[in-house]
Amino acid sequence: MSDKAFYNKPFSHIYVEKDIKGIPLVEEVLNNLPSAKVILIKHYKDIFNRKKQDFRVQSKSRSLILAKNTGNLIFEGSDMCQDHGNSRFFYATSVMNCLFDCDYCFLKGMYSTGNIVLFVNLEDYEKKIVEMLKEGPMYLSVSYDTDLLALQGIADLCSFWTELAKNNEDLTIEFRTKAHVKRFDPAPNVIYSFTLSPQSVISSYEHYTASLEGRLDSVNRACEAGCNVRLCFDPVLYVKDYMKCYNDFMDEVLPKVSWDKITDVSVGAFRISKDYMKGLRSCCPMSAVTEFPYVNEGGYMKMPSDIYKGMRDLLVSRLKEVKDEGKIFCDSDGSIVRDR
Ligand code: SF4
Numbered sequence: 001m002s003d004k005a006f007y008n009k010p011f012s013h014i015y016v017e018k019d020i021k022g023i024p025l026v027e028e029v030l031n032n033l034p035s036a037k038v039i040l041i042k043h044y045k046d047i048f049n050r051k052k053q054d055f056r057v058q059s060k061s062r063s064l065i066l067a068k069n070t071g072n073l074i075f076e077g078s079d080m081c082q083d084h085g086n087s088r089f090f091y092a093t094s095v096m097n098c099l100f101d102c103d104y105c106f107l108k109g110m111y112s113t114g115n116i117v118l119f120v121n122l123e124d125y126e127k128k129i130v131e132m133l134k135e136g137p138m139y140l141s142v143s144y145d146t147d148l149l150a151l152q153g154i155a156d157l158c159s160f161w162t163e164l165a166k167n168n169e170d171l172t173i174e175f176r177t178k179a180h181v182k183r184f185d186p187a188p189n190v191i192y193s194f195t196l197s198p199q200s201v202i203s204s205y206e207h208y209t210a211s212l213e214g215r216l217d218s219v220n221r222a223c224e225a226g227c228n229v230r231l232c233f234d235p236v237l238y239v240k241d242y243m244k245c246y247n248d249f250m251d252e253v254l255p256k257v258s259w260d261k262i263t264d265v266s267v268g269a270f271r272i273s274k275d276y277m278k279g280l281r282s283c284c285p286m287s288a289v290t291e292f293p294y295v296n297e298g299g300y301m302k303m304p305s306d307i308y309k310g311m312r313d314l315l316v317s318r319l320k321e322v323k324d325e326g327k328i329f330c331d332s333d334g335s336i337v338r339d340r
Contacts, residue, residue, distance in 0.1 A: 058114030109276025234268030
């Protein structure tokens with residue numbers, strides 16, 4: 001019998017801060033999860049930051065926490081992220097943690113719990129962004145600490161962010177996903193970014209995410225709908241026979257995408273801070289992707305550069321078969337790519 005039989009279904013329990021009970025987004029989530037047991041709490045940190053939690057076990061049966069974010073709402077993008085040429089690059093944390101469970105996810109190093117927090121005070125995010133826009137155009141990643149499109153059946157936060165972009169032309173937002181998304185809402189300043197990986201990598205390391213076929217279906221649906229579409233070939237991971245694996249992957253992907261409809265492409269290596277790597281290794285000790293002997297360069301754990309350069313050059317040369325070089329973003333040593 002699968003060990004799934006011993007766990008509650010995801011979101012069998014929802015913790016709700018007392019002060020926000022009754023607001024429309026809370027009711028929307030509770031209606032979407034009618035069989036969940038609802039527990040009222042004083043503050044989300046009482047649950048999210050509890051000591052002695054086990055990310056690995058909790059990720060098999062995540063609880064949901066609905067809360068009001070009274071702390072920082074918008075953060076400056078770190079130098080680990082590709083900014084695609086945008087000087088004012090930020091990310092929003094309207095959700096912390098993800099429905100998916102990638103072995104290499106930096107969230108495992110950042111949080112000590114597998115439970116998910118969803119902040120419902122979206123009007124505060126809107127106020128803050130409108131204020132920040134007075135200082136100039138902004139590029140905002142809204143799926144940074146989560147995969148918002150994967151949560152659509154539970155809370156439609158994507159509509160909020162899309163409407164905000166539609167009402168503020170100086171705001172560009174990016175949704176990044178590994179989900180099989182079937183419906184899209186195109187807007188000139190909304191970018192849908194799809195992470196593509198070889199199916200063997202998805203099966204081994206990107207648990208619960210959509211298959212490569214599902215992701216390519218999403219890509220084509222988004223293109224058909226007239227969306228701005230970015231393809232992210234990152235993180236590139238070291239796997240057995242990596243050159244053959246990634247070359248076969250490109251053989252599969254190249255003919256299945258309408259490249260003239262793709263806005264741009266990014267290529268990047270797995271990379272994570274030394275401190276987060278410690279948490280990752282204790283969370284996924286048996287995973288080849290966490291146990292690989294990465295090299296510590298200035299506090300960041302990276303693939304040895306000769307391996308990464310070989311993989312990057314292969315991917316870039318294959319992508320140049322279908323896309324202008326100016327639309328392919330990558331770095332010289334795998335050093336500016338986010339670790340998801
Ligand atoms: S890497 Fe991305 S999709 Fe995977 S668990 Fe982390 S946030 Fe979710």
